[in-house]
Amino acid sequence: MSPTPHELEQETLANLWREQPSSPMPSAEEVREQATRWQRRVTFRDLLEMVVAVGLLVPMGMVSFSGEPGLKTLTGQLGFVGVLFILCGFVWARGHSRLLLSPASDPVAQRVVLIEGLRFQQRLLERVWLWYVGPLVPCFVASTVMVAELEIPRGTPMAWLHLLLHGSAMLATCIGVTLLNWRAARKIGEQVDLLEGRKKT
Amino acid sequence: MRVLSGEVDVAGNERLRSHEACVAEWEQLQKQWAAPLGRVSRGHEREAERRRDLDQEIWVAIWRALPSRPDNSPLGPWALTVAHHAALAHAAKHARRREKLRTLEELEAAEPPPAAPDADGRLDRLSALQRLEAWIQGVAPLDRQLLMLSLEGLGPSELAPLVGLSANHVAVKLSRLRKVMARDLAPRTPTTPGGDR
Numbered sequence: 222m223s224p225t226p227h228e229l230e231q232e233t234l235a236n237l238w239r240e241q242p243s244s245p246m247p248s249a250e251e252v253r254e255q256a257t258r259w260q261r262r263v264t265f266r267d268l269l270e271m272v273v274a275v276g277l278l279v280p281m282g283m284v285s286f287s288g289e290p291g292l293k294t295l296t297g298q299l300g301f302v303g304v305l306f307i308l309c310g311f312v313w314a315r316g317h318s319r320l321l322l323s324p325a326s327d328p329v330a331q332r333v334v335l336i337e338g339l340r341f342q343q344r345l346l347e348r349v350w351l352w353y354v355g356p357l358v359p360c361f362v363a364s365t366v367m368v369a370e371l372e373i374p375r376g377t378p379m380a381w382l383h384l385l386l387h388g389s390a391m392l393a394t395c396i397g398v399t400l401l402n403w404r405a406a407r408k409i410g411e412q413v414d415l416l417e418g419r420k421k422t
Numbered sequence: 423m424r425v426l427s428g429e430v431d432v433a434g435n436e437r438l439r440s441h442e443a444c445v446a447e448w449e450q451l452q453k454q455w456a457a458p459l460g461r462v463s464r465g466h467e468r469e470a471e472r473r474r475d476l477d478q479e480i481w482v483a484i485w486r487a488l489p490s491r492p493d494n495s496p497l498g499p500w501a502l503t504v505a506h507h508a509a510l511a512h513a514a515k516h517a518r519r520r521e522k523l524r525t526l527e528e529l530e531a532a533e534p535p536p537a538a539p540d541a542d543g544r545l546d547r548l549s550a551l552q553r554l555e556a557w558i559q560g561v562a563p564l565d566r567q568l569l570m571l572s573l574e575g576l577g578p579s580e581l582a583p584l585v586g587l588s589a590n591h592v593a594v595k596l597s598r599l600r601k602v603m604a605r606d607l608a609p610r611t612p613t614t615p616g617g618d619r
Binding site: 234235237238239241243244245246247248249252253255256259327328329331332335338339409412415416417 | 444445448451452456457459460463464473474477478481482484486487492495503504507510511514523525547550551554562570572573574575583585603604607
């Protein structure tokens with residue numbers, strides 16, 4: 222049976238694809254070095270993040286817990302606890318992602334691992350209110366109350382305006398961060414749908 | 423945690439290859455599969471700079487996965503699958519900057535793109551290759567992987583265990599994909615304005 226025009230065209234396209242130049246493959250020694258460099262980069266990045274986190278938290282904790290009792294100190298303490306909670310969440314998420322990144326042996330398992338990793342990111346972004354924005358809300362509320370308490374002279378239109386601006390900024394930050402993360406989660410969800418071969422709605 | 427050099431991993435059911443065995447397999451890949459592996463990035467990444475990064479990611483991914491390659495998985499197709507998964511992970515990372523990808527159903531429903539302007543209806547090789555690359559890059563990941571592996575000469579029965587679908591399902595998908603690809607990329611003589619009236 223003679224080939225159909227479509228079959229002929231497919232053969233031409235396959236030949237075209239196979240005749241194009243390809244990226245050179247490194248030697249085993251070169252790729253081993255690349256893999257070592259990659260591992261070193263990951264370790265260095267983790268270490269740097271840890272150092273920055275500790276460098277940020279220690280002075281913050283010292284300032285927050287050494288002040289006179291009062292609303293200002295309480296605000297600092299709430300902020301410190303919120304940031305500590307978020308950083309612990311980051312460390313946990315990074316550890317979990319690392320487990321998901323370990324190379325799977327079976328080709329189908331590789332796809333599952335890839336999809337599971339993306340789903341994990343999606344879940345984290347969807348629940349950003351719980352682990353990122355939520356822990357900072359007490360600090361934001363306390364800081365708004367603090368602004369109201371500190372405003373001088375109290376009860377004037379300027380004081381109310383100041384309070385309104387501060388509260389709005391806090392609220393806008395919470396809502397903005399949440400919406401941006403939900404948007405990113407939706408994008409990842411679309412990626413997962415495509416990876417799983419599900420038709421987009 | 424996985425332990426290299428012929429040890430058993432934590433699951434206790436998988437023997438990992440030694441460094442020497444990995445080097446031997448890498449050299450085998452270099453001899454027999456360098457070209458197909460080196461073409462993977464072309465179907466997944468449009469920008470030259472990021473394509474170079476993707477090449478590196480692909481080589482490292484294959485090297486890292488080599489110790490745990492299952493014995494019953496043929497080396498070349500297995501490495502190609504690892505390369506595609508590295509490329510898909512790369513694509514997911516840069517998803518925000520990407521254009522909208524089209525599923526098979528959307529491809530079938532879409533109008534074929536206009537033919538490239540060429541006096542005798544034929545495309546030069548470079549333009550044809552660029553069109554082919556761009557077309558493949560716009561296909562949804564699973565379909566793109568199937569199509570690229572089939573362009574490298576892998577048949578449905580070889581592809582099925584690599585993507586976790588049945589051979590029949592792969593054959594049907596490939597047939598539909600190739601049909602749309604041929605329809606969209608076939609060189610056609612451009613119609614002159616008002617010529618079809």
